[in-house]
Amino acid sequence: MIVLKLGGSAITDKDRAETLDGEALESASDAIATALEASAEPGNPNLVIVHGGGSFGHANASDHGVTTTEGSHDIDAVHDIHGAMKTLNGFVLSRLIERDVPAVPVHPFSTASRDQSGRLELPTGQVETMVSEGFVPVLHGDLVSHAERGVTVVSGDELVAELARALEADRVGLCSTVPGVLDDDDVVIERITTLEGVADVLGESESTDVTGGMAAKVAALLDLDAEATIFGLDELEAFLAGERPGTTVY
Numbered sequence: 001m002i003v004l005k006l007g008g009s010a011i012t013d014k015d016r017a018e019t020l021d022g023e024a025l026e027s028a029s030d031a032i033a034t035a036l037e038a039s040a041e042p043g044n045p046n047l048v049i050v051h052g053g054g055s056f057g058h059a060n061a062s063d064h065g066v067t068t069t070e071g072s073h074d075i076d077a078v079h080d081i082h083g084a085m086k087t088l089n090g091f092v093l094s095r096l097i098e099r100d101v102p103a104v105p106v107h108p109f110s111t112a113s114r115d116q117s118g119r120l121e122l123p124t125g126q127v128e129t130m131v132s133e134g135f136v137p138v139l140h141g142d143l144v145s146h147a148e149r150g151v152t153v154v155s156g157d158e159l160v161a162e163l164a165r166a167l168e169a170d171r172v173g174l175c176s177t178v179p180g181v182l183d184d185d186d187v188v189i190e191r192i193t194t195l196e197g198v199a200d201v202l203g204e205s206e207s208t209d210v211t212g213g214m215a216a217k218v219a220a221l222l223d224l225d226a227e228a229t230i231f232g233l234d235e236l237e238a239f240l241a242g243e244r245p246g247t248t249v250y
Contacts, residue, residue: 001046001131002240003169003226004032005160007176008054008141010233011092017059018084025095028175028236033099035240036136045102045136048127048163049092052156053141056088057081061153068158069118071149078151082109082143089140096138104135108142108154116147120158124166131167139163161220164228172228173239174217179232180246181214192249195219221249 006028013019036045053061061067064077072078089105096103112122130137141156157174164172180188183201192198195218202215221228231239231246238245 001048001167001169001171003048003050003160003164003167003172004240005156005172005174006049006051006092007174008052008056008058008088008156009177010054010175011051012054012056012088014055014058016055018056018087020088020091024233025091027233029092029095029099029101031237031240032096033101034237036101038241043134045134046131047136048131048167048169049096049103049136049138050156050159050163051088051092051138051140053085054088056084057141057153060084066143066151066153068153068155071146071152073150078143081151081153082107085140085142089138092140093138096136102135103138104130106130106137106139108139108144108159109151112142112144112154114144114146114149114152114154118146118152120144120154120162122159122162122166124163127163128167155216157217157220161224164224164226169224169226172221172224172226173236174221174228174230175233175236175239176230177232178230179235180230181218181249189247192218192222192247195222218249 011021011025013021060081066072093103114120127137139159142154143151144154146152183189228249229246235245
């Protein structure tokens with residue numbers, strides 16, 4: 001079982017609101033389709049995809065002041081943010097389906113929630129059944145109902161972590177705009193075992209990001225039992241083929 005995250009920055013132009021990077025999404029879709037065709041069990045993908053918000057979700061969330069902790073009861077905010085993410089999800093699904101990947105949508109806003117303490121509750125029975133029936137569920141960063149705060153953002157990284165635990169994933173991959181976690185000399189760090197060891201090189205995102213950037217990604221991955229890998233788009237096919245490109249977090 002593989003849980004794969006397509007970073008929002010990797011498939012959109014994160015500096016321009018609601019702008020798709022069509023070439024990058026096509027490349028990612030090609031790599032996924034090629035990997036599934038080459039699989040020993042082509043009718044049993046055992047793959048769950050999560051994509052980030054990129055310039056669709058983050059721009060709208062920033063405009064309305066909604067983050068993973070700051071909520072809103074504004075109905076316009078709900079429809080703007082969730083609507084933008086459904087639009088991006090539609091683009092991702094269409095590119096995958098064009099390549100015969102049996103992709104199906106799962107919108108976290110319809111299933112997940114946070115309690116008063118902010119703990120995410122993500123029922124995964126639906127996703128498990130989809131996978132067992134040969135589908136590839138495609139989730140995305142989204143809004144979730146949040147007790148006493150209206151709605152808050154759930155990041156793709158949070159979803160990846162929850163899915164990896166619930167589905168007992170063997171491998172977790174985060175496809176990004178960079179070839180891995182980079183040190184101060186822009187050299188890929190091959191392995192990360194503690195957050196403290198790389199805290200000084202995990203800076204903030206240069207673009208609008210309401211979910212914590214690379215530091216949040218690494219922290220979430222270190223909490224998992226499964227081996228996780230952060231890599232660039234050019235290495236997606238290699239990752240799906242079983243290789244360990246980029247940075248291994250475990």
